[in-house]
Amino acid sequence: MLEARDVKLAFGQTPALRGATLTVAEGEIVAVMGPSGSGKSTLLHCLAGILVPDEGEILFDGTRVDRLDETRRSTLRRDRFGFVFQFGQLVPELTAEDNVALPLLLGGTRRAAAVAEARPWFARLGLDGLELRRSGELSGGEAQRVALARALVAKPRVLFADEPTGSLDSLTGEQVMDLMVDSARAQGTTVVLVTHEARVAAYADRQVVVRDGRVHALAAARSTS
Ligand SMILES: Nc1ncnc2c1ncn2[C@@H]1O[C@H](COP(=O)(O)OP(=O)(O)OP(=O)(O)O)[C@@H](O)[C@H]1O
Secondary structure, three states: OOEEEEEEEEEEEEEEEEEEEEEEEEOOEEEEEOOOOOOHHHHHHHOOOOOOEEEEEEEEEEEEHHHHHHHHHHHHHHHHEEEEEEOOOOOOOOOOOHHHHHHHHHOOOOOOHHHHHHOOOHHHOOOOOOOOEEEHHHOHHHHHHHHHHHOOOOOOOOOEEOOOOOOOOHHHHHHHHHHHHHHHHOOOEEEEEEOOOHHHOOOEEEEEEEEEOOEEEEOOOOOOO
Protein backbone atom coordinates (compact mmCIF):
# COMPACT_ATOMS: atom_id res chain seq x y z
CA MET A 1 0.00 0.00 0.00
CA LEU A 2 3.03 2.24 0.44
CA GLU A 3 6.01 2.15 -1.84
CA ALA A 4 9.19 4.01 -2.76
CA ARG A 5 10.53 3.07 -6.17
CA ASP A 6 14.11 3.89 -7.04
CA VAL A 7 13.92 7.19 -5.15
CA LYS A 8 16.78 9.66 -5.46
CA LEU A 9 17.11 12.89 -3.56
CA ALA A 10 20.04 15.21 -2.98
CA PHE A 11 20.37 18.19 -0.66
CA GLY A 12 22.50 20.46 -2.83
CA GLN A 13 25.65 18.45 -3.51
CA THR A 14 24.84 15.87 -0.82
CA PRO A 15 23.06 12.77 -2.13
CA ALA A 16 20.76 11.48 0.63
CA LEU A 17 18.90 8.80 -1.35
CA ARG A 18 20.54 7.10 -4.34
CA GLY A 19 17.87 4.74 -5.61
CA ALA A 20 15.90 3.68 -2.55
CA THR A 21 13.18 1.06 -3.05
CA LEU A 22 10.85 -0.10 -0.27
CA THR A 23 7.40 -1.72 -0.33
CA VAL A 24 5.27 -1.75 2.80
CA ALA A 25 2.18 -3.94 3.06
CA GLU A 26 -1.10 -2.93 4.69
CA GLY A 27 -0.89 -3.38 8.46
CA GLU A 28 2.81 -4.16 8.38
CA ILE A 29 5.28 -2.71 10.89
CA VAL A 30 8.59 -2.03 9.17
CA ALA A 31 11.71 -0.84 10.96
CA VAL A 32 14.17 1.22 8.92
CA MET A 33 17.64 0.94 10.40
CA GLY A 34 21.07 2.08 9.32
CA PRO A 35 23.99 4.28 10.30
CA SER A 36 23.74 8.00 10.99
CA GLY A 37 23.41 10.02 7.79
CA SER A 38 22.52 6.98 5.65
CA GLY A 39 19.19 8.48 4.54
CA LYS A 40 16.64 6.93 6.92
CA SER A 41 14.82 10.14 7.82
CA THR A 42 14.93 11.36 4.24
CA LEU A 43 13.29 8.12 3.10
CA LEU A 44 10.59 8.48 5.77
CA HIS A 45 9.97 12.08 4.71
CA CYS A 46 9.62 11.00 1.07
CA LEU A 47 7.21 8.15 1.93
CA ALA A 48 5.16 10.57 4.05
CA GLY A 49 4.88 13.20 1.33
CA ILE A 50 6.91 15.74 3.29
CA LEU A 51 9.77 15.75 0.78
CA VAL A 52 9.43 15.24 -2.97
CA PRO A 53 12.16 13.09 -4.54
CA ASP A 54 14.28 14.36 -7.41
CA GLU A 55 13.71 11.06 -9.20
CA GLY A 56 11.68 7.92 -8.63
CA GLU A 57 8.13 7.34 -7.43
CA ILE A 58 6.24 7.33 -4.14
CA LEU A 59 2.98 5.38 -4.20
CA PHE A 60 0.27 5.29 -1.55
CA ASP A 61 -2.76 3.13 -2.44
CA GLY A 62 -1.77 3.44 -6.07
CA THR A 63 -1.58 7.25 -5.97
CA ARG A 64 1.65 8.93 -7.06
CA VAL A 65 2.29 11.01 -3.95
CA ASP A 66 5.34 12.61 -5.58
CA ARG A 67 3.06 14.07 -8.27
CA LEU A 68 0.64 15.74 -5.84
CA ASP A 69 1.01 19.45 -5.21
CA GLU A 70 1.87 20.72 -1.71
CA THR A 71 -1.78 21.33 -0.79
CA ARG A 72 -2.82 17.78 -1.69
CA ARG A 73 0.19 16.27 0.05
CA SER A 74 -0.62 18.29 3.13
CA THR A 75 -4.23 17.05 3.05
CA LEU A 76 -2.99 13.47 2.59
CA ARG A 77 -0.70 13.82 5.59
CA ARG A 78 -3.47 15.29 7.73
CA ASP A 79 -6.14 12.76 6.76
CA ARG A 80 -4.22 9.52 6.33
CA PHE A 81 -0.92 9.72 8.17
CA GLY A 82 0.16 10.12 11.79
CA PHE A 83 3.59 11.20 12.98
CA VAL A 84 5.73 10.66 16.07
CA PHE A 85 9.16 12.26 16.25
CA GLN A 86 12.02 12.00 18.71
CA PHE A 87 11.03 14.89 20.94
CA GLY A 88 7.25 14.59 20.80
CA GLN A 89 6.77 18.01 19.27
CA LEU A 90 3.69 18.74 21.35
CA VAL A 91 2.25 22.25 21.16
CA PRO A 92 3.43 23.71 24.48
CA GLU A 93 0.56 26.19 24.87
CA LEU A 94 -2.06 23.44 24.67
CA THR A 95 -3.09 20.92 27.30
CA ALA A 96 -2.28 17.26 26.68
CA GLU A 97 -5.93 16.68 25.86
CA ASP A 98 -6.02 19.46 23.27
CA ASN A 99 -2.75 18.20 21.76
CA VAL A 100 -4.36 14.80 21.23
CA ALA A 101 -7.55 16.36 19.87
CA LEU A 102 -5.61 18.60 17.48
CA PRO A 103 -5.60 16.38 14.36
CA LEU A 104 -9.37 15.97 14.67
CA LEU A 105 -9.85 19.73 15.11
CA LEU A 106 -7.68 20.38 12.05
CA GLY A 107 -9.78 17.84 10.15
CA GLY A 108 -12.94 19.83 10.96
CA THR A 109 -14.30 17.91 13.96
CA ARG A 110 -15.98 20.16 16.53
CA ARG A 111 -14.17 20.66 19.80
CA ALA A 112 -16.51 18.71 22.09
CA ALA A 113 -16.49 15.72 19.75
CA ALA A 114 -12.71 15.90 19.27
CA VAL A 115 -12.08 16.01 23.02
CA ALA A 116 -14.53 13.12 23.53
CA GLU A 117 -12.47 11.05 21.07
CA ALA A 118 -9.18 12.16 22.60
CA ARG A 119 -10.14 11.23 26.18
CA PRO A 120 -10.12 7.39 25.95
CA TRP A 121 -6.53 7.53 24.74
CA PHE A 122 -5.43 8.73 28.17
CA ALA A 123 -6.62 5.54 29.86
CA ARG A 124 -5.44 3.39 26.98
CA LEU A 125 -1.89 4.75 27.19
CA GLY A 126 -1.66 4.97 31.00
CA LEU A 127 -2.02 8.75 31.04
CA ASP A 128 -5.06 9.05 33.32
CA GLY A 129 -5.14 12.35 35.20
CA LEU A 130 -2.74 14.12 32.85
CA GLU A 131 -5.39 15.45 30.46
CA LEU A 132 -5.06 19.08 31.51
CA ARG A 133 -1.27 19.23 31.89
CA ARG A 134 0.81 21.24 29.43
CA SER A 135 3.74 19.56 27.73
CA GLY A 136 6.31 21.24 30.01
CA GLU A 137 4.64 19.51 32.94
CA LEU A 138 5.00 16.00 31.49
CA SER A 139 7.92 13.59 31.75
CA GLY A 140 9.63 12.55 28.52
CA GLY A 141 7.82 9.21 28.44
CA GLU A 142 4.45 10.82 29.19
CA ALA A 143 5.00 13.40 26.45
CA GLN A 144 5.85 10.64 23.95
CA ARG A 145 2.69 8.75 24.89
CA VAL A 146 0.64 11.93 24.38
CA ALA A 147 2.39 12.34 21.01
CA LEU A 148 1.51 8.73 20.19
CA ALA A 149 -2.14 9.34 21.08
CA ARG A 150 -2.14 12.45 18.89
CA ALA A 151 -0.63 10.46 16.01
CA LEU A 152 -3.24 7.70 16.27
CA VAL A 153 -6.42 9.54 17.31
CA ALA A 154 -7.58 10.17 13.75
CA LYS A 155 -7.02 6.47 12.89
CA PRO A 156 -4.35 7.06 10.27
CA ARG A 157 -3.60 4.45 7.62
CA VAL A 158 0.12 4.90 8.25
CA LEU A 159 2.04 5.91 11.35
CA PHE A 160 5.49 7.36 10.65
CA ALA A 161 7.76 7.22 13.69
CA ASP A 162 11.24 8.75 13.49
CA GLU A 163 13.40 7.71 16.48
CA PRO A 164 10.31 7.73 18.74
CA THR A 165 12.30 6.44 21.72
CA GLY A 166 15.46 8.42 20.96
CA SER A 167 15.03 10.78 23.90
CA LEU A 168 13.88 8.13 26.41
CA ASP A 169 15.64 5.73 28.77
CA SER A 170 15.38 2.12 27.71
CA LEU A 171 12.56 1.06 30.04
CA THR A 172 10.40 4.06 29.11
CA GLY A 173 11.27 3.45 25.46
CA GLU A 174 10.04 -0.12 25.74
CA GLN A 175 6.76 1.03 27.26
CA VAL A 176 6.24 3.51 24.42
CA MET A 177 7.09 0.83 21.82
CA ASP A 178 4.73 -1.72 23.42
CA LEU A 179 1.92 0.82 23.33
CA MET A 180 2.75 1.91 19.80
CA VAL A 181 2.77 -1.61 18.41
CA ASP A 182 -0.36 -2.71 20.33
CA SER A 183 -2.31 0.40 19.33
CA ALA A 184 -1.23 0.20 15.69
CA ARG A 185 -2.18 -3.48 15.48
CA ALA A 186 -5.51 -2.85 17.21
CA GLN A 187 -6.58 -0.38 14.54
CA GLY A 188 -4.73 -1.96 11.60
CA THR A 189 -2.38 0.98 11.17
CA THR A 190 0.71 0.39 9.05
CA VAL A 191 3.91 1.62 10.74
CA VAL A 192 7.17 2.90 9.28
CA LEU A 193 9.61 3.15 12.18
CA VAL A 194 13.03 4.76 11.80
CA THR A 195 15.48 3.75 14.50
CA HIS A 196 19.14 2.97 14.93
CA GLU A 197 18.45 0.81 18.00
CA ALA A 198 18.23 -2.94 17.35
CA ARG A 199 16.06 -3.39 20.44
CA VAL A 200 13.49 -0.96 19.07
CA ALA A 201 13.66 -2.43 15.54
CA ALA A 202 12.91 -5.86 17.03
CA TYR A 203 9.31 -4.73 17.59
CA ALA A 204 8.76 -4.65 13.81
CA ASP A 205 7.53 -7.44 11.55
CA ARG A 206 10.37 -6.72 9.18
CA GLN A 207 13.61 -4.79 9.28
CA VAL A 208 15.39 -3.08 6.45
CA VAL A 209 18.72 -1.28 6.49
CA VAL A 210 19.53 1.93 4.66
CA ARG A 211 23.15 2.26 3.60
CA ASP A 212 24.43 5.06 1.41
CA GLY A 213 20.93 5.99 0.34
CA ARG A 214 19.78 2.52 -0.68
CA VAL A 215 17.52 0.03 1.12
CA HIS A 216 18.71 -3.49 1.92
CA ALA A 217 16.61 -6.34 3.25
CA LEU A 218 17.27 -7.99 6.57
CA ALA A 219 15.99 -11.32 7.89
CA ALA A 220 12.47 -11.33 9.36
CA ALA A 221 12.28 -10.07 12.92
CA ARG A 222 10.08 -11.53 15.63
CA SER A 223 6.85 -13.26 14.71
CA THR A 224 3.64 -11.24 14.56
CA SER A 225 1.51 -13.75 16.42
N1 LIG B 1 17.73 19.47 5.25
C1 LIG B 1 18.93 19.00 4.88
N2 LIG B 1 19.81 19.79 4.26
C2 LIG B 1 21.01 19.34 3.85
N3 LIG B 1 21.41 18.07 4.03
C3 LIG B 1 20.59 17.23 4.63
C4 LIG B 1 19.30 17.64 5.10
N4 LIG B 1 18.69 16.59 5.67
C5 LIG B 1 19.55 15.55 5.58
N5 LIG B 1 20.69 15.92 4.95
C6 LIG B 1 21.84 15.06 4.63
O1 LIG B 1 21.34 13.94 3.92
C7 LIG B 1 21.97 12.75 4.35
C8 LIG B 1 20.92 11.79 4.91
O2 LIG B 1 20.34 12.35 6.06
P1 LIG B 1 19.19 11.64 6.92
O3 LIG B 1 18.76 12.59 7.97
O4 LIG B 1 18.17 11.09 6.01
O5 LIG B 1 20.01 10.43 7.57
P2 LIG B 1 19.61 9.49 8.78
O6 LIG B 1 20.00 8.12 8.36
O7 LIG B 1 18.20 9.71 9.16
O8 LIG B 1 20.59 9.99 9.91
P3 LIG B 1 20.44 10.03 11.52
O9 LIG B 1 20.36 8.59 11.98
O10 LIG B 1 21.69 10.70 11.97
O11 LIG B 1 19.21 10.81 11.81
C9 LIG B 1 23.01 13.17 5.37
O12 LIG B 1 24.24 13.32 4.70
C10 LIG B 1 22.50 14.50 5.86
O13 LIG B 1 23.57 15.32 6.29
